Amino acid sequence: MPVPASTRLRALLNDPSQIIVAPGVYDGISARLALNAGFGALYMTGAGTSMSALGVADLGLATMTEMKQNAEMIANLDRSVPVIADADTGYGATLNVARTTASYIAAGVAGFHLEDQVVNKKCGHLAGKQLVSKEEYLARIHAAVETRKRLESDIVIIARTDALQSLGLEESLNRLEAAVNAGADVAFLEAISTREELEAVCARFKGKAPVMYGMVQGFNAYKVTVQEAQAFGVQIIVYAAVCLTPSFLAVSQALKTLKETGDTEQYSGQGTPHKLFDACGLKELVDFDRLIADSIQN
Structure with a gap:
């Protein structure tokens, strides 16, 4: 039997000499190009999925079914390469989170992250995000962990908090620590903007759980290279916009050229x-x- 992608992802996480570098992909061709470039893991971005599949900004409009279908297509292009997928809030109450977890497991996803925003969420780097209570957030994590156990899966559950903007660093770390204690495998503090925040999350979870970092170009994310992130103690770094932004720029320019000149022969x-x-x-x-x-x- 082939080794599940989730097991491969766990093996990478268990190797302290490794940092998992996962480019953000959102459709078949972006995933293919990332695979052809030799990346050993991929990240299915929710914002990219919303914009490519629905043509709308990431404001919580993509449903679980739409996200799962996209993740399943990407995960099955090359089953030897683990795919980490955005699962937003789990798409509802605990029963919805359980359904999401089961669906992602069946899709062949290696890992996914759950966050503590309200169901009508926003992209993690936008202002004005609203959070659920810590208790409701932990209920989501418990539902995912219990579903994984019942299905005898080893899918990697990543606890994400968006609390930094409104509740501050210490409460954000407390939420993540409680989520890890509830059975989450990885800690993900969203929208880190300073060196001190990155140092704090890595220090809090050193020896307790791997840390994931979202390096989003064009926002206020604290800029680090892969090597710098590894030195901090990060074990997963994802680049959500690395395919989306160049596609937006290049296609916009090509269409502008066609509209203005009636020709695209420069390509x-x-x-x-x-x-x-x-x-x-x-x-x-x-x-x-x-x-x-x-x-x-x-």
């Missing part, structure tokens, strides 16, 4: 259809088709 030879097909597995598909045809003829 000639740089991204031919054949190159795009190759990036998305053309050779493997053709080889498989030929294999089946040959087996019938023989």
